[in-house]
Amino acid sequence: MELDQEAIELTRELVRIDSSDPGAYEGEIQEFIRAWLLERIERLRPELAGRAEVSLEQIEPLAGRKCLRARIVPAAKGEALLPELVLLSHMDTVTLGEGWSKDTPALGAVVRDGRLWGRGSCDMKGGMACAMLAFDDALGAVANDLAPRRALSFVATCDEEDFMRGSDAAIRAGWLDGSQWVLDTEPTDGYVRMAHKxxxxxxxxxxxxxxxxxxxxxxxxxxxxxxxxxxxxxxxxxxxxxxxxxxxxxxxxxxxxxxxxxxxxxxxxxxxxxxxxxxxxxxxxxxxxxxxxxxxxxxxxxxxxxxxxxxxxxPAIPSHADSPLLAKMRAATLEVCGSAAETKTFTGYTDSAVVAGTCENPNCASYGPGSLEVAHKPNEFVPLEDLARVRSVFRRLVLDCLE
CATH class of the missing domain: 3.30.70.360 (Alpha-Beta Plaits)
Known part of the structure; x- marks a missing residue:
């Protein structure tokens, strides 16, 4: 699979922004993401009119720490819509920490040896970059005459690395609920992960x-x-x-x-x-x-x-083998990778698991570039080929779901 330069460069921009928790937190990165999305929405808004309504909003669960939602809603009224697809990413990382190599500093976003190095590169700025680009792909498809049958949201949360108060607030705000298909972009080693202790x-x-x-x-x-x-x-x-x-x-x-x-x-x-x-x-x-x-x-x-x-x-979250979201993910990975992604448990706890447990939602999963084994450690990295794979899978998933 060819490398995806858009995914690489956007991930590098995100990694260079310190959003450590505790530390700098999410203020700067939230403004970067908001500006990035706003520019694309406003550029395409004339072509989107009549086919979809597009919004960009934020909430502030903690002082100075915001969550962001960009959303495409079909303009057609009176037609039964399919469940909304949500791409869910957290903006914070763990602390920068000690022990980084001189050649790959924590905020350096260095590309070397087929990897992109830096704090948050796999957990989860690489996955967030892929989700942002997939949302942009959806905007372009709708602007180019696709009439969506399903709403699509990109949600960026704060505080995931601590008490997950961002996803809790997004649930209270109605951004996340039990009816949606919710896919977070944590590093999953190529698997779709649903079950959590x-x-x-x-x-x-x-x-x-x-x-x-x-x-x-x-x-x-x-x-x-x-x-x-x-x-x-x-x-x-x-x-x-x-x-x-x-x-x-x-x-x-x-x-x-x-x-x-x-x-x-x-x-x-x-x-x-x-x-x-x-x-x-x-x-x-x-x-x-x-x-x-x-x-x-x-x-x-x-x-x-x-x-x-x-x-x-x-609470513990089981897998759901009959999940329609899982079926769509397997179809998208089969088309892009040549084989359907298998399922595995997730050893940590994620924002999508919060939605699954709080809202009793069986259509929640994790899929993203990189490996959890290198997250939270010095010299964290994401493979460049993983960014290309996940960017392609997300594009296929989003376009399949909107059509």
Whole structure:
């Protein structure tokens, strides 16, 4: 497959803009995307009249951090329309981080060895560039006499790399719902990915009593209680049954903060817990496991008291083999690549999974250039041939759906 210079150059422009979260956030990149889309919409607006209504709007879920939607809606009234197709991309990246090679800096967008290097190149500015170009392809097709039978949206969100408050806000605004076909552009290694483990976050705290380390019986060790609780949680999670598609439920204790001097019995400790849930484990089951562990720890270390706060709660999402969106994706990849894309699970959690879980939408999936294995790492890259493949697949998908 020939390289796609438009996809390469647009990805380079996006990578050069720092949209790290935490860090610069999405202000500059949102303005770039808005201006890019507005120029194309206004240039073609006279030719679009009578066939489609085109809009460009934004919402502000967080101070100074906006989401953007560009939309093509068929002008025909009174005709039954097909489900809307949504191309969904997030604008933020993880922090730039350390460890980048001198030849491929984080914001350099260097093209070398068949790859485009830089923070967000695969997660997910390469995919976003392909989606933006597909939207432009749709504008051109409608301007050139195609009468669309389906609405098409390109939605760019904020905050995906943190609490996903951008996609939540887009749902509240009615931009995303249960009736649409929603395709996010995360890196998927050539697969269509639908299934996700659930993601539940906890903040577990223990309070105790301070004492000198030489007389520990005079205090109550909050760190020791935390250790007991962590051990109990690990054992209970390890005993949970495995799901045929999503595998085992897992737990990670990402941060633990407690104590202030090595010679003092610690009177407080806080732990942040990430649990990835596979059926039949539900968010309620996960909370029960942690609450049970807290009770055990309080008994093991008298004088300590535990607390629990749920800081994130996303349900598991299964695959849907009968999804019409999946059928369209398989047809588009067959035409472009010579073989239909297979399905696999997604190891993280995506904006489309938020839509699937919140809106009970079975037509949500991920497909984009690059590999999740290099995302969030130094020397992140996207293969140039992946950009060409996904740009072509998105063009075929969009035109097939509009026709």
């Amino acid at each position: 659930g993601r539940t976050w906890f903040e577990m705290g223990f309070s105790g009593v301070t004492a000198h380390a030489s007389t520990p019986w005079m205090g109550a060790d909050a760190v020791a209680a935390t250790a007991c609780a962590i051990d109990a949680i690990r054992r209970e999670v390890g005993e949970l049954p495995e799901d045929d598609e999503l595998g085992k439920t897992t737990v990670t204790f990402g941060q633990v903060q407690g104590g202030y001097r090595p010679y003092v019995v610690p009177d407080s400790c806080t732990t942040w817990i990430d649990m990835r849930l596979a059926p039949p484990c539900t968010p309620r089951d996960a909370q029960d496991i942690v609450e049970h562990a807290i009770a055990l720890a309080e008994g093991e270390v008298p004088g300590t008291h535990g607390s629990l706060k749920v800081t994130g709660d996303r």
